[in-house]
Amino acid sequence: MSNSSATAPKMEPDTLISFDGVSKWFDHFQALKDINLSVKQGERVVVCGPSGSGKSTMIRCVNQLENHQQGTIHVCGREVYGNMKQLEQVRREVGMVFQSFNLFPHMSILQNVTLAPIRNSKLSRAEANEIALHYLERVQIADQADKFPSQLSGGQQQRVAIARALAMKPRVMLFDEPTSALDPEMITEVLDVMTELASDGMTMMVVTHEMGFAREVADRVVFMDEGRIEENCTKDEFFTGGRGERAEAFLSKILQH
Amino acid sequence: MTEPPLQTRRRLTTVDYICFGLVGVVIAYAIYRVSDVLVYNWNWSRVFNFVIYYDEETARYVPNLLLEGIATTLRLAFWATIVAATIGLVMGYMRTSKNLAMRMISRCYVELVRNIPPVVFIFIFYFFLSGQLMPLIGIDDIDKNGAFVSSSLFYVMFGDPRLFSNFVAGALCLALFEGAYITEIVRAGIQSITKGQWEAARAVGLSPLNVLRDIIFPQAIRKILPPLAGQFITLIKDSAIVSLISIQELTFLATEVASTTTKVFETWIIVGAMYFVLCYSFATLFGHLEKRAMRTRR
DSSP states (O other): OOHHHHGGGSOOTTEEEEEEEEEEEETEEEEEEEEEEETTTTOOEEEOSSSSSSSHHHHHHHHTTTSSSEEEEEEETEEOOHHHHHHHHHHEEEEOTTTTTTOOOSSOOHHHHHHHHHHOOOOOHHHHHHHHHHHHHTTOGGGGGGSOGGOOOHHHHHHHHHHHHHHHHOOOEEESSTTTTTTTTHHHHHHHHHHHHHHHTOOEEESOOOHHOOOOOOOOEEEEETTEEEEEEEHHHHHHTOOOOOHHHHHHHOOOO | OOOOOOOOOOOOOOHHHHHHHHHHHHHHHHHHHIIIOOOOOOOOHHHTTTTTTTTTTTTEEEEEEEHHHHHHHHHHHHHHHHHHHHHHHHHHHTOOOOHHHHHHHHHHHHHHHTTSOOOOOOOOHHIIIIIIIIIHHTTOOTTSSSSSSSSEEEEEEEGGGEEEHHHHHHHHHHHHHHHHHHHHHHHHHHHHOHHHHHHHHOOOOOOOHHIIIIHHHHHHHHHHHHHHHHHHHHHHGGGGGGGTTTOOOOHHHHHHHHHHHHHHHHHHHHHHHHHHHHHHHHHHHHHHHHHHHHHHHH
């Protein structure tokens, strides 16, 4: 705590996530190299780059599903590192959506969404159900509340995962390639939910290859390559040519089809 | 309209007849050896009386030593399974822990048990348990005439109160022994849960205890129930070794019956059949339950 309050004043008051000189290694492979990045309240940041460029690793460092070994990361004014109690607090303010949904298969849709509010915020089952149904309504899947994850399509499961993350009323939402595991016809329903979330002012950090989504929703685009942030610019700069060679090469590859 | 082709009924092939024939020859030879060459006076009823006998005075059938033995075997298996499952759950979790000391303790336990012959393990442990631990927790001094101890419920659960400390020692030995195998089953169950489940549970801010309680264990338990049921049956069979430390279960009493009646073959054939019926019934029951669980699983 004392550590975080010592470094916190450096941050601008409306900064929710800040990376300062963050590096990470998997054994001898350096996955992140001196990452500096900040995300302000209400900002929508899209992170893109070739596979293996470290974009998932970076976003997973925010809620410490991966630990960094150098530098500091602050989330909502707290430094994230080690201390389990503090980390749980941070995770409750940061929602995360995974590529492979990761719903809890042994629980109904409703239970998936109510689990965290009941355990973390000590809400009664009735209160939690009310909140859960509200968010399930928002992702338009409330009618499936009593089913189990395996009975839903991929797109529906991912929308439930979004509702599950929202139920903790997070200040930031992280999306780690949320549409990569989906069949093409289901991508839109998930992107629509994310777009709506963005228009409600949610702070979002999204790792994705969906450049259409980036164009429509992003404030800023971060381009990563080989563990480095190569570009960090506004959406307009990024899409109207103010980008470097590597980003150019990457974009031309994924926009071909 | 396409109909599936008619299944031709599976018939016995020549190979089957040859196999049956061979088995038949072996059995016939065995019978010949036993009846003609081996001079042995078979007397089944004498041993059967030790399973159950007809009491003329009360005009009732009364269970005798061997049936009491199988009851003790069942009690042993029941309590040992409960203790072993508890040990296995804790140790199994420790096997997957990030903490080195926890991993080392549980690993040592498993390797120690798995690399010492069960009989040797039980001898070592029994002398330590009965010599040190039992007096320490005061099990030797239970009031044999206390209300609960002399009740029939106590008898059903633990058997004869006079043999209670002996029984507890036997059950604990078995539990410590089987616990190592359950530890490995639990470890495999926990490790079969995908990384994504841990991450999703942590990402919503659950505490480590809640991650285990709500997400990991419920899913792991479903996967380990079938091997756990199998381990219970193995435990029934393994319980025979505690006869060596004078726990009065089926095998121990069988040795006594065999020596008093001198009908060694009959006794052990009957005892073997009793174990078989017991274990096979449990195996059938668990198989049935498993099938039913599969059908209702979502």
